[in-house]
Amino acid sequence: MNAFDYWSIAQGALATVVLSVASIVLGVPLGLGLALIRWARVPLLNRVVVAYVSLIRSCPAVTLTLLIFFALPQFGISLDPTPAAILALTISTAAFNCEIWRAALINFPRDQYDAALAFAMPRTVRLRRIVMPQIWRASLPGLVNEMTLQIKSTPAVAVIGIVEITRAALRVGARTYDPLPPFIFALLLYGLVVFVLIKAQRVIERRQPEEARA
Template sequence: MNAFDYWSIAQGALATVVLSLASIVLGVPLGLGLALIRWARIPFANRVVIVYVSLIRSCPAVTLTLLIFFALPQFGLSLDPTPAAILALTISTAAFNCEIWRAALMNFPREQYDAALAFAMPRSLRFRRIVMPQLWRASLPGLVNEMTLQIKATPAVAVIGIVEITRAALRVGARTYDPLPPFVFALLLYGLIVFALIRTQRVLERRRPVEARV
């Protein structure tokens, strides 16, 4: 491998980070919204969310990516590979995030919410000051775990032409006829990305006791 090969795989790492970050930023709040719909048991919407989560969780990311990229043009909506990849990854991670948020909501002490209601605290304030801080702390490990899985799921979007870490390493290995070095380098890049994510989790967890006292 020469410097250009390393640079090619590093560019693939940049694509992996961008795709993962975009889908995480969109998928985490979307999953929370879906979980709140289920928690509130909103008629009809609750059933729609159950079907959505069940269907998406059973669908491989590569199949979902192909479906979005090739099916949407049939309805007059054509997406470039990058937006299609972000949409597919977001739809996928939102379903899993929904269940993580919902598990935390199910364990939330409802009497605290009722007590705030008895003091006529506005709904938005109840959620922001009472529900969300506890919900976030309980959900953080599961959310970070799903984020790491999301990063490792990005090779699925290579089927529509996205060159991420694995695809870039595969190209280098095919050109040099020596696949081991590029895949070892790709493994190191994945490890660095996941390490940075886990490190961020540790920082947030150390800040939690301080925030609780405030």
């Protein structure tokens, strides 16, 4: 492998990070919104969310990516590979994030919410000051775990032409007829990205007790 080969795989790593960050930024709050709908048992919407989560969790990311990229044009919606990949990854991770948030909401002591309701605290304030701080702490490990899985799911979007880490390593290995070095380098890059994510989780967890005391 020469310097250009390493640079090619590094560019693939950049694509992986961009796709992962974009889908995580969109998928985490979307998953929270879906979980709140289920927690509140909103009529009709609750059933729609249950069907959505069940369907998406059973659908492989590569199948979802192909469906979005090739099926949407049939309805007059054509997406470039990058937006299609972000949409597919967001839809996928939102379903899993929904269940992580919902588990925290189920374990949330409802009497605290009812006590705030008794004092006529507005709903948005109840969610922001009472519910969210507690379910955020409970959900953080599961959310970070889902984020790491999301990063490792990005090779699925290579089927629509996205060159991420694995696709870039595959190209270099095919050109050099020596696949081991590029895939070892790709593995190191994946490890670096996940290490940064886990490090951020630990920093957030250390800061939470300080914020609670403040």
